[in-house]
Amino acid sequence: MFVSAALAASPKTVWDGVYTDAQATRGQAAYMTECSRCHGEDHRASGNVIVGAKFMQQWREDNLNNLYTILRNTMPRNAPRSLPEGTYLDIVSYMLKLNGFPAGKADLAIADVADIMLVGKEGPSAVPDFALVTITGCLGPITGDTSFVSAATEPVRTRQPQKSQGDEMATAFAKAAGTRKLALMGVAYNAAGAEPSHRVEAKGFLIRLPEGDKLNVTSLQTNKTACTP
Template sequence: MSAYKIASMSGPCQSRTQQKGMATKGHRTHKDVSILFPSLMFLCFFVAVPFIDAWSQAPAGTVLEGVFSEVQAKRGQAAYSENCGGCHGGDLEGISAPELKGNHFLERWREDMLDTIYTYIRENMPLGRAPDAPRIPDNEYVDILSHILKVNGYRTGESDLTLDLLEKIMLVGKNGPQPVPDGSLVLTVGCLSQARDGVWILFSATEPARARRSTTSTPAELNASSQKRLGTLIFRLADLEAVPDFAPDSHKGHKMQAKGYLTRQPGAERISLSSMAMLDSMCGQ
């Protein structure tokens, strides 16, 4: 991870450095970045910007819609107690492993699909299990996830949460979808330019969405990015040297996909880069 890392890995079963608090947000774009950028920088970051839709398409649903059943959550509670409670606590409060409820947990995982949490649990938990230990069935991992959601206050529905739905349901807070938290690994699309002070920027950028890998992009990601309409945001770009063989001068004015770690900061929101990919030599849409 980059100089500004994702802070807490306070999701299922592995801790990292605690995330820094969310700072204020806001941007505005302009037509002639090279001329207007310095004067607009003072103003544009104090203009609130509403949350823009999810990355490639709107999610099929969110956890606010009752995506698991009461019976499933009870099955998940039993499976959790047997496999997870010793480290994470009977009430998900965290003992030798991170807590799995409350704001700390939510900030780590929100604005991403449930399959991200599920995959992390399935691949890493229980921590320290023997290689020859019987594997927990996939459906039990889904039950455990439903229990975690129930303890975090999400309402139940009539149907069980199933494997095929995980990639279609977004974890959000009680107030619905919001911009991704400070420190998140993100993906955005915008136009590369250089401000008069020499800082490289991404303007007409889209609202950042969570990224799952910091460097290479899948063909699906690149295709979705290519079709993404430009947005209204401006980000200063940091750590350009962290991107191998990237020469910003040769991509000035191009439509680019940027990945990196988001810093929300009044007047200087920036992305510490981990990847840059050219999408188009023109940046008109």
């Protein structure tokens, strides 16, 4: 029982050898034909987003499905979704290799990407400042444009600023109460989905301040379960 609890607490990460060298080599060839004319053969052009600090800031503490999906839906910038699914996976593998993550024995497959976390050398850590995140907690009274969420879950990265729906919404509200308290900004604008003293899913940009973390809210919704903030 102890062992399975430990396993559940440590998700698969990009340090576990999640692609093959052959796949990254295919990805390199695709990068050179499809991407290098904007991002450069040295990967430094068009925002320097392929390798290094900006890549890590943008993708750490997220799963590979979000990287894969955004790549596919937005790149090549002049022809999004123009490449086969497998080619996007090859390019993700190449980007993992460039960023120092080790190769393994099996190709990265579409069925795996949602369960693999991209984390730094030190392992899973706190979500970076200004990342778009989702939390679930208990909404406090609304004063003008501000409120707070108590008993909140740890902030988790999301790429979708709007209210979640369907399975994603069910997962958000199924989370056990947490221990965090975050101030909310921009609540009035999103008040349509806000009901004080009810459990809410709040999404927004995380801002860390000495006096406590804040969320610059992009969406709020309640599941109408009463709680005490």
